[in-house]
Amino acid sequence: MRVRVSHPARPSYGHGMARSSASPLARAEQFIWLTARVLEQRRFVFHFLAGDGPAAEADRRRAAGAVEIALSAYRNEDGGYGHGLEPDLRGPVSQPLHTAHALQVLDTIGRCRGPRNELLCRYLTDISTADGALPALHPSLRGYPAAPWIPIVDDPPGELLSTGPVAGLLHRNEVWHAWLFRATEFCWSAVESLRESHPYEVMAAVTFLDGVPDRPRAAAAAERLGGLVREQRLVMLDPDRAAGHPVPPGYAPGEHHFAYDFARTPASLARRWFSDAEMDRSLDFLARDQQEDGGWPIRWREWAPGTALESRPLVTIEALRTLRAHGRSLTG
Numbered sequence: 594m595r596v597r598v599s600h601p602a603r604p605s606y607g608h609g610m611a612r613s614s615a616s617p618l619a620r621a622e623q624f625i626w627l628t629a630r631v632l633e634q635r636r637f638v639f640h641f642l643a644g645d646g647p648a649a650e651a652d653r654r655r656a657a658g659a660v661e662i663a664l665s666a667y668r669n670e671d672g673g674y675g676h677g678l679e680p681d682l683r684g685p686v687s688q689p690l691h692t693a694h695a696l697q698v699l700d701t702i703g704r705c706r707g708p709r710n711e712l713l714c715r716y717l718t719d720i721s722t723a724d725g726a727l728p729a730l731h732p733s734l735r736g737y738p739a740a741p742w743i744p745i746v747d748d749p750p751g752e753l754l755s756t757g758p759v760a761g762l763l764h765r766n767e768v769w770h771a772w773l774f775r776a777t778e779f780c781w782s783a784v785e786s787l788r789e790s791h792p793y794e795v796m797a798a799v800t801f802l803d804g805v806p807d808r809p810r811a812a813a814a815a816e817r818l819g820g821l822v823r824e825q826r827l828v829m830l831d832p833d834r835a836a837g838h839p840v841p842p843g844y845a846p847g848e849h850h851f852a853y854d855f856a857r858t859p860a861s862l863a864r865r866w867f868s869d870a871e872m873d874r875s876l877d878f879l880a881r882d883q884q885e886d887g888g889w890p891i892r893w894r895e896w897a898p899g900t901a902l903e904s905r906p907l908v909t910i911e912a913l914r915t916l917r918a919h920g921r922s923l924t925g
Contacts (some may be wrong), residue, residue: 617883617916618923621909624887629906632663632678632698636910639702641923657702664698667691671719672712680903681896682730684737687716689727689755696762701914705766714770717759725775726751726783727759740896742843753783757797765804777805784814791841792827792850799855799863812862819866828852830871832878845894851875857911858918876919879912 618641625637639656643649667678673687674695682688692713699705720731728749735745760776780801787798798818802811822828829838829849840848852875856864864872882889888905889912895901917923 616924617880618913620883620887621913621923622887624909625906627886628888628902630663630903632660632667633906633910635659635663636698636701637906640910640914657704660698660702661704664695667695668709672709672714672716673720677903680900680907681740682734682737683739683900684734686731686733686737687720688731688734689717689720689759690729692717693755693758693762696759700762700766705762706768710763710768710770714763714768714772717776718772721772721776722749722751724751724779725772726753726779727755727776728752729755738897740894740900742894751779753780753787753801754794754797756780757784757801761801761804763804764801764806780805781810781814784818787818787821789825790821790827791844792854795822795827796855799861802862803860815862815865819863822855822866828855828866830867830874832874845892848892848894851878853879853915853919857915872919876916876921880916880921883912 622637622641625634629637635656639653639660643652643656664674664678667674667676669675669685669687671687673689674691675685675687677683678691679688679694682690696705717727720727722728729752730739730743730745730749732745732747732749739745756776757780760773760780763770763773764777780798784798784801787794790798795818799815802815802818805811823830826839827841827850829835829851832849832851835847835849838849840846852867852872855861856867856872858864867875879889884890888909891901891904891908913923
C-alpha cells in the first residue's frame with residue numbers, strides 16, 4: 594500500500610546562498626543526501642549550508658550541536674569512539690583511529706573542548722603503550738571486521754600514525770592532560786627521527802606539527818619532513834603524469850597523494866613544501882576529480898562494499914573544505 598505523506602520544509606540553512614544547480618557544491622549536496630551517514634549529512638550542513646557571519650551564528654550553533662549529537666552515537670562508555678566511525682574499522686569497540694577521527698570532527702566545528710575530554714584522555718591513558726603512545730590498532734578489535742592492511746597483534750607498538758593526530762588536535766584546542774606529556778615527546782622523537790615514511794604517517798605528523806605549541810621547533814621539523822616527502826616521491830607533483838609514479842608498499846595501484854593531501858589549508862606548515870604552481874596543479878586536479886554523481890572517489894584499496902560507500906561522503910566533505918580553504922569557488 595502506498596501512502597502519500599507530506600514532506601517537512603527544507604531548513605533555512607544557507608538562505609541567500611547563490612548556488613547554481615550545476616555547481617560543485619550543489620552536486621555534492623545531492624550526493625551527500627543520497628549516500629551519507631547522518632553524521633556526514635550534519636557535517637555538510639554545518640560547513641556548507643549554515644551560512645557565515647553574525648546573522649547566521651544561531652544557525653551555525655544549531656548545526657554544530659547537531660553534529661555533536663550525531664557523533665555521540667559512536668562514543669563508548671570508556672570515553673573512546675567505535676561503531677565504525679572510521680569506516681575501515683568495524684565493530685563497537687573503541688579504537689585510537691576512531692578517536693582521532695572524532696577529534697578531527699569536533700575540531701572542525703569548534704567543539705573540541707569540554708568535559709568529555711577528561712574521560713577521553715583517561716581512555717587514551719588506559720590504552721597507551723609503554724612509551725606513552727597509541728597503537729594503530731588495539732587488540733580489542735580482534736574478532737570484528739577490519740581493513741586487512743593493518744594487522745591486529747597482542748602487544749602493538751606505539752605509532753605516529755595514531756598518536757600524532759590526537760596529540761596535535763588536543764594541543765591545537767588547548768586541551769591539557771597528563772597523557773599529553775609523554776605522547777608529545779613520543780611524537781617529537783618519531784617525527785624528528787623519520788628517515789623513511791609513507792603518506793598517511795606524514796599526514797599524521799603534519800597534524801601534530803600544525804597543533805603543537807613549540808612553533809619554531811615545529812617549523813624546523815616540518816622543513817626536514819617536507820624534504821623527505823619530495824626526496825622519497827611520496828607526493829605526486831604533476832597529476833597529469835601519474836603513469837609510472839611509485840606508490841608505497843602495500844598501497845593500492847594508483848593510490849597517489851597530492852600536495853593538497855598534505856597541505857589542507859594555506860596555514861599548514863606543509864604548504865611551504867610546494868610552490869604556488871605545484872599547489873595550483875593539485876587543486877585543479879582535485880576540482881576535476883568530482884565524479885558524475887557529485888561525490889569524490891576514494892583512492893585506497895576497497896575491501897568491502899559498505900566501507901567504500903561510507904567513505905566517499907567523508908572524502909567529498911574534505912575535498913570541498915580543502916578547495917574552499919585554498920580560495921577555490923564551490924558555487925561557480
